[in-house]
Amino acid sequence: MRPQLIAAAVLATAACASSMQPARMTEFPTDEERAAARAQEQRADELEQALSALAVGEQPPGCGRACELVEQICDLSQRICLISARHRDDADLAGRCAAAEQRCRRSRDRIPPSCSCPAR
Numbered sequence: 001m002r003p004q005l006i007a008a009a010v011l012a013t014a015a016c017a018s019s020m021q022p023a024r025m026t027e028f029p030t031d032e033e034r035a036a037a038r039a040q041e042q043r044a045d046e047l048e049q050a051l052s053a054l055a056v057g058e059q060p061p062g063c064g065r066a067c068e069l070v071e072q073i074c075d076l077s078q079r080i081c082l083i084s085a086r087h088r089d090d091a092d093l094a095g096r097c098a099a100a101e102q103r104c105r106r107s108r109d110r111i112p113p114s115c116s117c118p119a120r
Contacts, residue, residue: 029087037083037096044076044103051107063115070111074104 029037051069054062077100084090084097111117 027087029083029090029093033083033087034093037080037093040076040080041096041100044073044080044100047073047076048103048107051110055110055112063112063117066111066115067117070104070107070117073107077101077104 047069051066051073054066054069077097080093080100081097084093087093
């Protein structure tokens with residue numbers, strides 16, 4: 001009887017150990033996810049250009065508009081990185097996420113010192 005108890009304990013331990021391992025996504029990104037990441041990246045580029053256009057104007061940019069642009073740029077960055085996080089092994093999406101995070105930081109750095117945008 002004792003060998004059966006030992007075998008049951010070993011099997012139970014092995015079953016628990018395998019269920020405790022983190023789930024790993026191995027599926028590849030869908031065409032829709034890739035298209036969404038590209039579209040979000042393109043929109044963030046357009047918003048960054050609009051932020052640049054505000055900065056070169058003769059008058060100081062309105063804080064409301066500058067903060068709105070930066071918020072949208074950083075929101076798109078988060079969306080791109082969420083897609084990337086679902087597919088950790090995809091180098092293209094990882095690169096898009098890194099570029100998006102950099103774009104968000106760069107945009108935040110460009111907010112005029114006279115503006116105080118709400119922190120996110």
